[in-house]
Amino acid sequence: MTCHEKASSTKINIKQPSIKVGIIGNPNVGKSALFNKVTKGKAWVGNWPGVTVEKKVGKINLGEVNVEIVDLPGIYGLTAHSQDEVIARKFLLEEKPEIVIQVVNAVNLERNLYLTIQLLEMGLKLTIALNMVDLAEKEGVEIDINGLMNELKVPVIPVVAIKEVGINQLTKTVIEQIDKPTPSFKLDYGVEIEEAIEKIRKIIDSSMKKLDLRIDSRWLAIRLLEEDNDIVERLKNLGLEYIIRESRRIREELEARFNKSIEVLMIEKRYHYILSLSKKYIKRKTTKGTLTTFTYKLDKVLTHPIMGLMIFISTLYLLFKLSFDIATPLTELIETFFSNNVYNFFKTLFLPEIVSSLLSDAVLNGVGIVLIFIPNLLFLFLGISFLEDTGYLARVAFLFDKWMNKVGLSGRAVIPLLIGFGCNVPAIMSTRTLGTDRDRGLAVSMIPFISCSARLPIYLLFTLAFFKESQIMVILSMYLLGVVIAIFTAILFNKLLFKRQSVGYVMDMPPYLTPSAMNILIKSWERVKSFLIRAGTIIVSLMVVIWVLSVTGPEGYLGAEALSNPELLSRGWIAFFSKLLQPLFEPFNWDWRIIASLIFGFIAKEVVVSSLAVLYGAGEQGLSTVLLSSFTPLTAYSLMAFTLLYTPCMATAATIKTEIGLRYTLLIVSYQLIIAYTVTYAILLIGGSLT
Amino acid sequence: MKSVAGYILLLGKAYIVSSLIYLIEYIAKIEIGISQLIPVDAGMAFYFMTVGVLYDYAYFRSREGVSKASLFIALIMSIAIMLVQTVNFVISSTELLLSSARVEAIYNIIRIETILGLLSLLLLLKLRKTIYE
Amino acid sequence: MDYDAGSKPLNVYPLSIIEEGKTVKIVKIVGGRGLVRRLYEIGLLPGAEIQVLRNSKHGPVIIRNSLSGTFSLGFGVAKKIMVEVMQ
Numbered sequence: 001m002t003c004h005e006k007a008s009s010t011k012i013n014i015k016q017p018s019i020k021v022g023i024i025g026n027p028n029v030g031k032s033a034l035f036n037k038v039t040k041g042k043a044w045v046g047n048w049p050g051v052t053v054e055k056k057v058g059k060i061n062l063g064e065v066n067v068e069i070v071d072l073p074g075i076y077g078l079t080a081h082s083q084d085e086v087i088a089r090k091f092l093l094e095e096k097p098e099i100v101i102q103v104v105n106a107v108n109l110e111r112n113l114y115l116t117i118q119l120l121e122m123g124l125k126l127t128i129a130l131n132m133v134d135l136a137e138k139e140g141v142e143i144d145i146n147g148l149m150n151e152l153k154v155p156v157i158p159v160v161a162i163k164e165v166g167i168n169q170l171t172k173t174v175i176e177q178i179d180k181p182t183p184s185f186k187l188d189y190g191v192e193i194e195e196a197i198e199k200i201r202k203i204i205d206s207s208m209k210k211l212d213l214r215i216d217s218r219w220l221a222i223r224l225l226e227e228d229n230d231i232v233e234r235l236k237n238l239g240l241e242y243i244i245r246e247s248r249r250i251r252e253e254l255e256a257r258f259n260k261s262i263e264v265l266m267i268e269k270r271y272h273y274i275l276s277l278s279k280k281y282i283k284r285k286t287t288k289g290t291l292t293t294f295t296y297k298l299d300k301v302l303t304h305p306i307m308g309l310m311i312f313i314s315t316l317y318l319l320f321k322l323s324f325d326i327a328t329p330l331t332e333l334i335e336t337f338f339s340n341n342v343y344n345f346f347k348t349l350f351l352p353e354i355v356s357s358l359l360s361d362a363v364l365n366g367v368g369i370v371l372i373f374i375p376n377l378l379f380l381f382l383g384i385s386f387l388e389d390t391g392y393l394a395r396v397a398f399l400f401d402k403w404m405n406k407v408g409l410s411g412r413a414v415i416p417l418l419i420g421f422g423c424n425v426p427a428i429m430s431t432r433t434l435g436t437d438r439d440r441g442l443a444v445s446m447i448p449f450i451s452c453s454a455r456l457p458i459y460l461l462f463t464l465a466f467f468k469e470s471q472i473m474v475i476l477s478m479y480l481l482g483v484v485i486a487i488f489t490a491i492l493f494n495k496l497l498f499k500r501q502s503v504g505y506v507m508d509m510p511p512y513l514t515p516s517a518m519n520i521l522i523k524s525w526e527r528v529k530s531f532l533i534r535a536g537t538i539i540v541s542l543m544v545v546i547w548v549l550s551v552t553g554p555e556g557y558l559g560a561e562a563l564s565n566p567e568l569l570s571r572g573w574i575a576f577f578s579k580l581l582q583p584l585f586e587p588f589n590w591d592w593r594i595i596a597s598l599i600f601g602f603i604a605k606e607v608v609v610s611s612l613a614v615l616y617g618a619g620e621q622g623l624s625t626v627l628l629s630s631f632t633p634l635t636a637y638s639l640m641a642f643t644l645l646y647t648p649c650m651a652t653a654a655t656i657k658t659e660i661g662l663r664y665t666l667l668i669v670s671y672q673l674i675i676a677y678t679v680t681y682a683i684l685l686i687g688g689s690l691t
Numbered sequence: 692m693k694s695v696a697g698y699i700l701l702l703g704k705a706y707i708v709s710s711l712i713y714l715i716e717y718i719a720k721i722e723i724g725i726s727q728l729i730p731v732d733a734g735m736a737f738y739f740m741t742v743g744v745l746y747d748y749a750y751f752r753s754r755e756g757v758s759k760a761s762l763f764i765a766l767i768m769s770i771a772i773m774l775v776q777t778v779n780f781v782i783s784s785t786e787l788l789l790s791s792a793r794v795e796a797i798y799n800i801i802r803i804e805t806i807l808g809l810l811s812l813l814l815l816l817k818l819r820k821t822i823y824e
Numbered sequence: 825m826d827y828d829a830g831s832k833p834l835n836v837y838p839l840s841i842i843e844e845g846k847t848v849k850i851v852k853i854v855g856g857r858g859l860v861r862r863l864y865e866i867g868l869l870p871g872a873e874i875q876v877l878r879n880s881k882h883g884p885v886i887i888r889n890s891l892s893g894t895f896s897l898g899f900g901v902a903k904k905i906m907v908e909v910m911q
Contacts, residue, residue: 077865081858110891111867263857267864274891295894296877297760301745303878303886310741311764317734318771325779398896402883410898411884504901506862509886509894 018059018066020095021174024088024119025103026112027074028391028510030131032056033161033519034103035071038171041518043071045526048087054432062171065178070097076111078118079228083436089230092122093215099174103129106136106143106158107291107511109282113274116152120185123216126154127174129166133158135513139289144281151277153183162516186218189269193262196254197221200247207240225251226263295391295511302395312396319383320422324453327375334375338368357560358547366543369604370536373425373651374528380419380426381524388433389515394507401505407487408494410434410505413443417486420450421479424652425535428659429527438498444656445493445668446486448648451479454605455644461609462640465624466633474637482644485675531655538654546603549573566593566615574599588642588684589635598642604649634687638680646676695814696750699762702810703746706769709803710739728803735772735804742768766815773808835909839885840902842876848907849873855904863905867892873910 023038025031035043039058048055056071072091073084092100100119104112109130119126130145149156155173159166188194200221223231224247235244255262302308345364349356387393393415401411412434420427427447431440451459459478463471551562553572562568569575570592578595585595593615601608609623618626627636647669648656657665713729713736716722730736745765749758780800836851850872853860867889868874877894878886885902888894897905 076862079861079865081861108893111893114865114867261857261860263861264864267861268869271864271867271869271891278891292894296888298763299877299886301760301764305880307741307745307748307761310737310744311768314738314741314768317738318768318775321734321779322775326775326782329782394896398878398880398884398886401896401898402880405899411896504859504904505884505896505898506866506901507896509896511894 018068019099019178020097021067021069022072022091022095022097022100023069023103024072024100024115025074026076026105026115026508028508029074029103029105029112030161031074031103032071032523033516034101034129034131034159034167035069036519036522037161037164037167039069041522045530051083051087051437053083053087062175065175067174070095075115077114078122079226081229086230092124098125099127099177100124101127101129101170101174103131103161106130106133107139107141107289109136109141109143110274110278113277114270116154117185117187117270117273120152120154121187121216121219121222123182123184123219125177125180125182127170127177128152128154128156129161129170130156130158131161134160134163134165135291135511139291140285141289142283142285144283147281148277151280153185162519187270187273189266192254192257193225193266193269196225196250199250200224200243203243203246207243221247222266225254226266227251291511298512299395299509302392303398305399308395308399312399315387315392316418319380319387322383323376323379323422327379330375331372334371335368338364338371353560354551354557357551357563358544361560361563362544362547363540365547366540367536369543369651370532370539373423373531376423377426377528377531378524380422381527382520384415384419384426384430385520385523386515389513389520391510391512394509397505397507398509407442407446407490408498409439409442409490412505412507413439416443417446417450420447420452422453424448424450424452424648425531425655426527428652428655429531431659441660441664442490442493442498444660444664445671446490448652448668448672449482449486449489449645451482451644452605454649457606457609458643459640461624462627462636465627466631466636478640478644481641481679485645485679489671489675530658534658535651535654538657539650542650542654543603546574546600549577564614566617569596569615588638588680590639591630594639598646601643602647602650602653604651605643608643634684637687638683641683642676642680644676645672645679647672695817696753698814699746700750702769702807702814703743703748703750703765705807706739706743706746708743710736710743713739727801730803738768738772742772762818766811769804769808769811770815773804773811776802776804777808836906837909838903839874839876839887839897839905839907840879840882840899842879842885842907842909844876844879847873847875847910849910850905851908852906853904854906855901859901859904863901866895868895868905874907 023031023035035056035058039060042060043056043058046055046057047053053073058069058071060067060069070091072088075082075085075088078085078089078092091097102112102116102119104116116126116128130143133143136143145156145158155177157166157170157173159170161167189197197218198221201217204217204220204224220231224235224244227248232244235241251262258265302311345360351359384393387396393412396415397411399411400414404411404413413431416427416430416434419430424447427450428444431443431447434440434443455478456475459475463474467474547563550569550572551558551560554576555571558568558572562572574596575592578592578599581595582590582592593612596615597608597611600611612627613623616623616626616630631639647653653665653669656668709729712724713733716724716729717733730739742765745761745768749762749765752758752761777800780802784800839848842848850868850870852870853863853868855863863869872889872891874887874889876885876887878896882899884896884898886894886896
């Protein structure tokens, strides 16, 4: 393209309105791989309004047309009873995309066709992307694509998303579809049901003026016959109760005749149709394709109760080793770079002390804390995304489902919980995959009690000083305490807050696939970025608040040296509040300096140690000796317990807020404070009576 | 596969023995072997035990289909830990590598994970075609 | 593969007690609307033939059906799927 041509086509683009295209499909069909390839990695990630489900939107130019591509959640059908289905349905009805691309798994085509039928009945302009055709070939699956296209009257484009095969053909077809009329699709449900549909349809048509939806009245009739809650709600809101009543009557008549649920009957009809399509257009050369047999054999080992568990524990070990051992040098690099170069930058600028301290000690420090998470988070997410994309995580969920059920969760929740042992932040973020808000909330309530690696320095310091012989046992007891309280919390929250039981889990076990490196990188980077931007801003703001409360006091500004001068610190607001709270902690025998360190510990649990060092006027080396003189083994143990339980660190709290919401975050923090106090009190009581 | 059967058995036994030595050393609080040849921590020892059992299971059940899966997983795990550990040691020895203590650095990298991992890699390359059936 | 549920068979058991390796045919799903719909949507209908790949007794079950693919079902779900054993 010459410079001139480029300029003129750009002009055309500005004048063209953009068209909306939705990408939909079953879970595990390679939808995100296709989305990434079509949008060339340029996508914006946000949330669907009102819910914490990820929404990805990309904008591209296809020829001369601006296209906005929306990635819809993976669903099996459109009956709107799970949150994902509701979101997809809402988008299709309200945002009215020009074209919908359904990504279909060629290996397992039949199951995908159920969604196809529902999309066609909705009267949408559909383009089917037949993905993974290379694997289907290996599996011995032969699909008569032309036959299928002719019968469904929908373009079917074979693609291999990961290898970028067929993408151009797909986009070209989508553009061509824009100007073509929407083909009509009608599935024959049998005489009696068709009669009922017609009756309802006539009622709807007669009030069509009130209905703004550009939706097929036949589809509406079918939905009403199936008693679709969402449609019923919408009609109620439009004041069309009589349609609902009439259709209910018609439905009840029909059900009396068949003695069976109409919905069930209709689903059966759809599957009869799918079977006929399968007989006509899908041929399997063998019942044991290479892919499924390979997966089946691997699963025999990986889901074996003993071997499977051992392999999983080893995999977890490897994951942690990868993310911590390899990330740690990078973290240290960032830390030293920050403290040597960046940190002092503002100090050299001849700014007034208060400003330079605000910028370096608060803002930069906060930014530094956020950045320090990146190497760990990145490697953890790389590992998890890798395991996720291979399909292994579904097997892990299977292995743990029995145990997770006892706490009211499904096997899927085990991954976030175990990640929490490394760091609570990515653990909270991985609860996204848990599907329902209830499961997420429950898992999130447990995670802060899991001893992350940041608590280890505190355990080490105290056990070294007070429990030298039984160091490991004491540290393990901390981990155990955390787990026990987490389980207790889950059971409690389950009874009080989430009264509805988990719906019972049904989980797809996709065949094992070699994951695409690009996908993994994109996924991991998206997660890290989301942490950086959303949690990062909260963390930096909180740092500023803490800074203000440290360098100012009832007398006014104390000077920036307050941060390293115990005398000055003792005149600041934090010390003030700590002294106020001291009576509360009388039974623990903690003076205000410990309370203040705990307040600072909100920043990051390791900070408790460094704060203690500053407040007690000892360097970190001499801290153990100082502690020995101010603590007994019992009070030391109780302090360790309190640090474990009292609050999530700032980063975790910020992540909970961005993933769930502010109210829940506050609930958890208050709950933790109460639990920490109660448990520590109990420890002191029990310990006191034993000695 | 029959030709390499003995090789598989030995590889598995090596992992298991190494893991057991770690266990003995830990319980009895003594040092028996060379630190290069013993897993670095308990988690690694568990990992070794798992890999060893997988290899030996593959050997003993070589007539059933399961053994191929077992072997495949064992191969992947041994190579994975080799890679992770090697990268780990390279990174932590970077300072050493830059100085004259190069020999010490190389000495540190030649560890049991690397040795057994390379042997597994050879095995994998040899069995590449047959494994995938 | 026939989705005709046929006449009422005598030996009907919940899926949760079926041994690994057996092939069964779904007779009925005893559950609330939501569950029935969800299972139906993925092709687990009366008349569907499924292979039990793994059964962890009082735990989840892994099954395979040529239309639906491979799924793992929680114990609570497996208990509600009534099946008859194929010879």
